[in-house]
Amino acid sequence: MADQEPDAPALGSVRVADRPAAGEGGESGPVSAVPDRATLRLALVVGGLVLAVLLGFGLGRMNNGRAAAVGGADSALAEHVHAPGVGAHSHGADQAAAAEAGGLAVSRDGYTLAPLSAEFTAGRAAELRFQIQDGQRRVVTRFAVVHDKPMHVIVVRRDLTGYQHLHPTMAADGTWSVPLTLPQPGVWRAYADFTALADDGRQTATTLGVDLVAPGGYAPRALPAPAITTTVDGFTVGYEGSPQPGLTVPVSFRVTGPDGASLVLERYLGAYGHLVALRDGDLGYLHVHPEPELVDGMIKFWLTTPGPGRYRLYLDFATGGEVRTAEFTVTVS
Numbered sequence: 001m002a003d004q005e006p007d008a009p010a011l012g013s014v015r016v017a018d019r020p021a022a023g024e025g026g027e028s029g030p031v032s033a034v035p036d037r038a039t040l041r042l043a044l045v046v047g048g049l050v051l052a053v054l055l056g057f058g059l060g061r062m063n064n065g066r067a068a069a070v071g072g073a074d075s076a077l078a079e080h081v082h083a084p085g086v087g088a089h090s091h092g093a094d095q096a097a098a099a100e101a102g103g104l105a106v107s108r109d110g111y112t113l114a115p116l117s118a119e120f121t122a123g124r125a126a127e128l129r130f131q132i133q134d135g136q137r138r139v140v141t142r143f144a145v146v147h148d149k150p151m152h153v154i155v156v157r158r159d160l161t162g163y164q165h166l167h168p169t170m171a172a173d174g175t176w177s178v179p180l181t182l183p184q185p186g187v188w189r190a191y192a193d194f195t196a197l198a199d200d201g202r203q204t205a206t207t208l209g210v211d212l213v214a215p216g217g218y219a220p221r222a223l224p225a226p227a228i229t230t231t232v233d234g235f236t237v238g239y240e241g242s243p244q245p246g247l248t249v250p251v252s253f254r255v256t257g258p259d260g261a262s263l264v265l266e267r268y269l270g271a272y273g274h275l276v277a278l279r280d281g282d283l284g285y286l287h288v289h290p291e292p293e294l295v296d297g298m299i300k301f302w303l304t305t306p307g308p309g310r311y312r313l314y315l316d317f318a319t320g321g322e323v324r325t326a327e328f329t330v331t332v333s
């Protein structure tokens with residue numbers, strides 16, 4: 001065999017350190033080359049270690065402490081990295097993918113939402129229980145924490161009333177559960193918004209949806225007319241911005257108190273506000289990317305509306321230790 005240079009080093013590769021020592025393997029290079037190679041290997045190993053430390057440090061900083069893995073004690077530490085200036089739920093997706101509404105399917109992106117209970121009695125406290133399964137129908141137990149929670153559940157009736165934003169807890173077997181009361185009869189939609197962690201460390205952010213039913217007389221309410229301000233418990237909430245079909249645009253909300261004074265907003269789940277947008281007609285769930293800090297006293301989001309139509313916006317904000325939801329109808333054309 002002809003003498004050959006060591007393989008081009010893959011940065012941080014374990015393989016460099018695992019190669020047999022000179023002379024043990026099939027190498028047939030001149031003896032004089034051995035010290036050089038050993039030195040080179042040592043340099044590569046040390047370099048790889050330094051690089052690994054630097055990478056870990058860099059990832060940790062990029063991650064900004066906003067996400068961590070949850071799951072069993074054997075969970076590998078997983079990073080949930082967001083590009084600077086972009087909020088959660090952005091995963092390098094191209095604009096086309098981001099412009100698609102989520103939550104329309106029980107199975108998508110390799111994961112399936114499997115409810116363990118879908119029928120409720122209107123007005124009676126019960127429990128929503130479900131599992132997330134992977135492509136091999138195995139129950140998923142590892143999720144990335146996004147906005148302080150590994151799982152976000154939205155429940156709304158099909159006429160877009162009765163909005164609830166819930167955070168279930170997971171049992172060791174991967175069964176999620178959360179108390180849920182469907183106050184009125186009708187067909188309701190439940191969304192599971194999560195980032196699953198595969199065994200190989202791959203992260204998949206998706207939103208799956210399933211219908212829940214509360215039998216009884218269903219009297220759907222008409223969607224309220226579009227408006228840029230609304231009130232909730234004496235607080236006035238208004239927004240600025242013009243959602244455009246197929247584009248990601250800024251939408252900023254200002255909250256003022258009962259006396260008209262601008263309000264001291266509190267962080268809730270790692271952000272000043274949480275916005276969910278649902279499409280009238282099919283209840284498509286939209287991607288909304290929050291800015292981490294207030295901008296001119298306003299809560300700023302990046303909203304992607306996939307097409308023309310009417311949408312209902314639900315803004316959760318916290319003040320005085322209480323979370324309230326302001327709702328808006330928006331026409332996109």
Ligand SMILES: [Cu+2]
Nearest residue numbers: 149152153166
């Ligand atoms: Cu949530």
